[in-house]
Amino acid sequence: MSTATSKDGTELAYDVSGSGQALVYITGATCFRRFRPIVADVKVFATEFTVYNYDRRGRGDSGNTLPYAIEREVDDIEAIVDAAGGRAILYGHSSGAALALEAAARMPEKIDRVVIYDASYVHDEAEQVSYARLAEEVRGLLAKDENARALKTFLRGIGMPRAFIALLPLFPGWKTMKALAPTLMYDIAITGTLPPVERFAGIEVPVRVVVGDKSPSELHQVARALAAAVPHSTLRMLAGQDHMVSAKVLLPILTDAANG
Numbered sequence: 237m238s239t240a241t242s243k244d245g246t247e248l249a250y251d252v253s254g255s256g257q258a259l260v261y262i263t264g265a266t267c268f269r270r271f272r273p274i275v276a277d278v279k280v281f282a283t284e285f286t287v288y289n290y291d292r293r294g295r296g297d298s299g300n301t302l303p304y305a306i307e308r309e310v311d312d313i314e315a316i317v318d319a320a321g322g323r324a325i326l327y328g329h330s331s332g333a334a335l336a337l338e339a340a341a342r343m344p345e346k347i348d349r350v351v352i353y354d355a356s357y358v359h360d361e362a363e364q365v366s367y368a369r370l371a372e373e374v375r376g377l378l379a380k381d382e383n384a385r386a387l388k389t390f391l392r393g394i395g396m397p398r399a400f401i402a403l404l405p406l407f408p409g410w411k412t413m414k415a416l417a418p419t420l421m422y423d424i425a426i427t428g429t430l431p432p433v434e435r436f437a438g439i440e441v442p443v444r445v446v447v448g449d450k451s452p453s454e455l456h457q458v459a460r461a462l463a464a465a466v467p468h469s470t471l472r473m474l475a476g477q478d479h480m481v482s483a484k485v486l487l488p489i490l491t492d493a494a495n496g
Contacts, residue, residue, distance in 0.1 A: 237297060240290075240315040248312055249297035250290035250319065254282025257348070257494050258320035260313065261289045264330025264356065265423035266387065268296035268416060271409045273480070280483035281327070284491050288320050292332075294419040296412065304422055306338065313339045317346050325349045325494055330356045330479070331423040337462070340441040349493045351444040353486065354479050355462060356394070357431045359454040364430065367393075371424045383417035390420050395452055396479075431458055433465035443469040444493045446486070448477035455479075 240248045251269055259281060267274055269289045281287045291298035293312055301308070313335060317324045325348050328336030333352035340350045358364045370393040377386035384405075391401050404410055443466045447459040456473075463471035474485055 238319070240319040242293070242301075242308065242315045243311040244301045244308055246293050246299040246301040246308070246312065248290055248293065248299070248315055250288055250316055251278075253278050253287045253289065254285055256285045258317075258324040259285035259287050259490065259494075260316050260320060260324045260326050261287055262313065262326060262328040262332035262335050263292065264332045265390070265420055266413050266416070267329075268292075268409070268412060270296060271412070272407070277483040280487055281490065284487060285325070285494070286320070288316050288324065290316050292419070292422075294422065295416045300419075304425065306335075306426055309335055309422070309426070310338045310342055314343055314346065317343075322346060323348055325351070325490070327351045327353075327490060328355075329353050329481070331426045334426045337436055337439065337443070337466075340439050340443065341436060344440045347441045349442050349444070349496075351446060351486075351490055351493050352462075353446045353481050354448060354451050354455050355431070355445070355458055356427045356455065357458050358428060359457040359461075360430070363454060364428065367424070367428050370394075371421070371428060374420055374424070378418055378421070383414045386420065387413060387417045390424075431461050431465070433461055436462065437465050437467065439466050439468070441468065442493070442496070444472060444489055445469055446472045446474060446481075446489060448479060448481055449473050449475050450478040452479075 269291045278289045294300035326336040333355035374386045445463040463469045
């Protein structure tokens with residue numbers, strides 16, 4: 237484990253794997269760098285890239301300086317990019333996709349390319365209202381230290397299959413997932429609004445917008461809106477893929493982006 241220090245003094249834990257161009261992996265809600273699915277992804281990505289896999293603030297071995305702000309998470313990405321030598325490709329999944337776009341908008345001089353998968357903004361005003369209700373329910377459960385219920389409530393609320401949620405307590409990383417449940421409010425803060433397309437229209441970095449054809453239709457709408465707004469972007473739908481995308485299927489898109 238290595239550490240980098242963000243602008244507000246937060247210590248960020250990260251691991252480095254592989255060789256090649258630097259790729260910073262920005263994970264979504266409930267994930268941390270040593271979560272088994274994340275480790276499996278990194279193993280695949282590391283066949284082509286030097287992968288910087290870090291714990292977002294409040295997760296795993298990273299610190300959690302308060303109060304929370306999305307801008308601080310972008311500072312965190314910059315700290316990891318600096319640790320990678322000052323330039324990198326960003327891959328963001330779900331709420332991590334939104335953070336990757338925020339980083340591209342703010343520091344294009346440090347970002348070579350961006351690949352995002354299933355950016356999880358709300359897609360219309362009706363969903364924004366229902367998501368706000370979900371946020372209040374999750375916040376209330378967290379206030380009572382009911383982390384497991386908060387986590388399951390959130391996952392049900394965003395459409396994760398009930399069978400998957402029922403199996404979560406059997407996962408080796410369940411204990412850690414419960415501990416980081418308070419960071420769900422961070423992910424909600426990031427994705428609880430419509431995509432900021434007017435601001436993202438100023439992104440100068442090439443962006444690959446990717447969505448799974450089996451992912452919720454709402455995420456398809458978000459992907460189309462982002463691809464239409466970001467000037468140097470392409471839109472790709474991955475056949476047979478849902479929100480939990482296969483790293484092996486995604487890898488050719490990452491390598492093509494790196495070479496393009």
